[in-house]
Amino acid sequence: MHKLSERSKRVLYAVVQSYINYPDPVGSRVVTKRYSFGLSPATIRNIMADLEDMGFLTQPHTSAGRIPTDLGYRFYVDSISTKGDVSSNVEVEILQGLYNRLQVLKNNIELLLSETTKSLSALSHYLGVAMSPAPDLTVFSKINLLKYQSDKVAVVLFTDDGRIKNKTLQVGPEISQKDLNRIAQYLNSEFSGLTFDEIRVRLFNEISKDKTRCDTLISRALNICREALYFTFNELFVSGLSEVLELPDFADLNKIRELSRAIEDKHMIIKLLDKLSETEGLKVIIGSENTITNLKDISLIVSPCKEGDRQVGIVGLIGPTRMNYAKAMYIVENTARFITKMLTEK
Amino acid sequence: MHKLSERSKRVLYAVVQSYINYPDPVGSRVVTKRYSFGLSPATIRNIMADLEDMGFLTQPHTSAGRIPTDLGYRFYVDSISTKGDVSSNVEVEILQGLYNRLQVLKNNIELLLSETTKSLSALSHYLGVAMSPAPDLTVFSKINLLKYQSDKVAVVLFTDDGRIKNKTLQVGPEISQKDLNRIAQYLNSEFSGLTFDEIRVRLFNEISKDKTRCDTLISRALNICREALYFTFNELFVSGLSEVLELPDFADLNKIRELSRAIEDKHMIIKLLDKLSETEGLKVIIGSENTITNLKDISLIVSPCKEGDRQVGIVGLIGPTRMNYAKAMYIVENTARFITKMLTEK
DNA sequence: TATTAGCACTTAAAGGTTGAGAGTGCTAAC
DNA sequence: GTTAGCACTCTCAACCTTTAAGTGCTAATA
Missing domain, CATH: 1.10.10.10 (Winged helix-like DNA-binding domain superfamily/Winged helix DNA-binding domain)
Structure with missing residues (x-):
């Protein structure tokens, strides 16, 4: 060019x-x-x-x-x-500190990601972000259905990457724990190892098939299945707004409003991170290069975290386009690397 | 006076x-x-x-x-x-809408509280806050310990007010599901109906007793118990920062910083709400009346939500001292009332 | 031919002045 | 007790001026 x-x-x-x-x-x-x-x-x-x-x-x-x-x-x-020039020893030590601190959380990826955003923002004075993987990257492992309080069922869902999700379903009192065990067993044998997007498709087919059969007992069970498997997977974590407000770049009230709206919406940022999840390695999006959200003068640096081959999250920083890229990239890259290392070698 | x-x-x-x-x-x-x-x-x-x-x-x-x-x-x-003067019909309708919208969530109190903060802030243009009850108000109902991935245990905890909490424990591979069932059974029979503060005391006594006995198997089990029952109960939800930033009262950058720090800290607000949880009915704290946090020119309006006699949360609004108290009090009071009604009569 | 000194020009930001407007406290009259 | 009248105070916005930084252009220079 x-x-x-x-x-x-x-x-x-x-x-x-x-x-x-x-x-x-x-x-x-x-x-x-x-x-x-x-x-x-x-x-x-x-x-x-x-x-x-x-x-x-x-x-x-x-x-x-x-x-x-x-x-x-x-x-x-x-x-x-x-070039990869910047690398102060102090920061290596700080990141090592983070590594030790997060060690305790390695069994809870969502808490780990949430804590990571705090470290990220404290280290960089930018906005720390992290997101757990979307349904198309999340693999179903196991489900438990536990009856309690006569008409309620606790759904406890295990994903392949170690996340545990739960929710409550309201069911009629006539469904016994035995029935629930059978349903759980069916789900476990049928869907284990599939992503939730795949499962959604299969269940949809199953349900449309069922429409023609009109068997109420099975159709009830299918409904429970569908509800039981419906969760929000890509959870977004953000911290460090107060850090970012100290920057001269956010001295303008309108910019602050714009940013705080973006943080509260989450929707847009999730969409953006979702798209970036597909790529490998460190990625930098500068200002108008980002065509998804209409955040002006904002840059984003992200890197995926893995456990073995499987992506378990994406971490990054959001800051003004006038950002210390060298430092920020260094922090994001190494944070992601540390988390990957920690989860992989455990 | x-x-x-x-x-x-x-x-x-x-x-x-x-x-x-x-x-x-x-x-x-x-x-x-x-x-x-x-x-x-x-x-x-x-x-x-x-x-x-x-x-x-x-x-x-x-x-x-x-x-x-x-x-x-x-x-x-x-x-x-x-006097209780203000009460526009429009707002009654809006609150009714909230009531319908939240109906779906009545099985998940934490999600319900989190959604409620959004409604509160949208209705009032102030900061919506909500908190689930602290350990001294939370009653243990039931625990399940589920083994998975050979060396991990999923702890699924049911509280009396319908919250489900989970976490993962790392244990040695030698502990079987049967052992876990026994431990769970012990916890369920021993502690069901007690608050978590009471349980903490009892377990502490148990563990100190155990010190003298030096039975490693039991001491391991006790450790699992202690870890299994350790959760954060009073979760804080806040929304509406972008609403509040539109107010002329927050035109000052320093005020915004102060507020955003308070929101990110959470600690202080939790402490404040915890103290207020003890009181019945609507409570208004104006500016310097609040001696816990050093938020200047900020007022707080809160009201507890109940299910029957049991408190299941506290909801409220945070705004500038120059606040539309009549409207805000009306919104908080009725939101709390609606949630109470919904949970009690279900 | 590339570089540079010199200079007129532009602009924002900072400081100062002024007048208008809003509101007060005080006094004396009602 | 209430009120009109008035001198006084203070902020705010508008306007002007100065200052400092930086530019583009031109002509001289190495």
């Missing part, structure tokens, strides 16, 4: 870096002062004007310095992700 | 009312214009000066009108709660 001279690249990199560290538009003088190019401000000005023409930089107003566009950030992110 | 003339009371009431409706300090002219006292501004001025001396009103600055102090709001709240 664009062919940038080596010199232009270095200037662009310097501008982005400077703006990330210090939230003021970057002028040509600052570039020469903070980075040694051996060029005068006038020359830098020319280069920066070119970079603006090419869409990497923009000016808030005529007499201000330049700030990166999403494309500028993209260039920056792509160059650091190949 | 203070003896207020009937006329002063009417003026104070008018000032608070006016300030709640229009977020500007109330001047003597406004009082005479908006409320018909048959008195001139000068007279109102004298009365308002007296009210300021008595601590019911205050001036933001010399040439501004007056705004209520916490004491002023307290007077206002106490007079409306005895």
Whole structure:
């Protein structure tokens, strides 16, 4: 696409870096002062004007310095992700601390993910997010149906990745624990090892078949099955709003409103993370690259967590596009890596 | 305490009312214009000066009108709660809608409370809060211990009020499902009907007794018991931050930060609600009356929900001290009443 | 030919001034 | 006891001015 001279690249990199560290538009003088190019401000000005023409930089107003566009950030992110420069020992230690702290929770993935978001936001001062896998990635393992209080059934569902879900069903008093055991046994033998999306399809077929048969006892049982297997799987966890509000990028009331609405909605973020779940490894979405939610000037960094080959969640950070990408990417990548390691080698 | 003339009371009431409706300090002219006292501004001025001396009103600055102090709001709240004036039919209908919508959830109290906070905030434009009862109000009903994946035990706990809690315990492979059944049976026969605080005490005694006996098998079982019964009971639900951010009272960035920190901490709010759980009926805490959290200019309205005689949660609203108390109290009271009704008559 | 110094120009942000408007307390009259 | 009148106080918005930063362009320079 664009062919940038080596010199232009270095200037662009310097501008982005400077703006990330210090939230003021970057002028040509600052570039020469903070980075040694051996060029005068006038020359830098020319280069920066070119970079603006090419869409990497923009000016808030005529007499201000330049700030990166999403494309500028993209260039920056792509160059650091190949270099992988930042890695302070302090942070390795902090992450190790996280590893130890989460060790206790390795049997409860949802709690683990929820705690992880707190660590993520505390480490980065951005919004920590995490989500457990969607129904199409969640494999059914086992179900128990326990009768209690004469007309209620507790459904206890085990997924393959160690999640336990429960709910209560209201049933007639005539259904005995024995009946329930039989239903559970049927579900266990029939569906164990399938994903919940697959199960949903099969059950749907079963029920439509049943329509023609009109056997009320079986149809009741099928209804219990359907209700028993209906759960929300991709649970979303978010923490660190108060961290993020300290950033100068969120000094504007409208931005705060927008963000808090997004957090409360969850729906949109789930959709976005769901789509990103499909990809392997660390992924960075910068500002307008995100076409699903209409969050302006927000970037997202995510990475999946695995247990062996199976994905058990996705963790990440949400912050302003003017984000310390190097650090944030480092934190997300290693957090995901640690969780994967912990779950896999246990 | 203070003896207020009937006329002063009417003026104070008018000032608070006016300030709640229009977020500007109330001047003597406004009082005479908006409320018909048959008195001139000068007279109102004298009365308002007296009210300021008595601590019911205050001036933001010399040439501004007056705004209520916490004491002023307290007077206002106490007079409306005895009168019970506001009750629009529209809101009755909305609450009825809530009632229908929640009907589906009556088997899952925690989900019900969580959904209730959304309704509360949508209705009031304040922060909806709800909390399930603490361990000293939660009665143990039944426990199931289910072995899975060779070295894991799923603990499924039923409380008296219909909550189901679960967790995973890591145990040695040598413990069989039969052993677990025995342990569960022991717990069920021994502790059913007790609150979790009582159980904690008993188990503690049991374990210290055991120390002297040094029987490893029993001590392992006791450990499983202790872990199996350890859950977080008073879960806190909050929604509506984005609603609250629309209010002029939260135009200040620092206030937003303060509030978002309080919401994320949860700890403090839980402590506060815990204390309030003890009281019956609707309760209003205005600004500095709240000595537990250091939230400034925040009021809280709560009411417990019951199922029969048993408290199953507490619901409420958090808003600025400049709050529409009449409406908010109405909403909280009726929401709590509806939930109580729904759970009791089912 | 690429680089740079110099300079006129633009703009936002900060500070100061002013006048309008709202509200008060006080005093004297009703 | 109530009220009209008035001097006084204070905030707020509008307006102006200054300052500082940064630009683009042009002409000189290496």
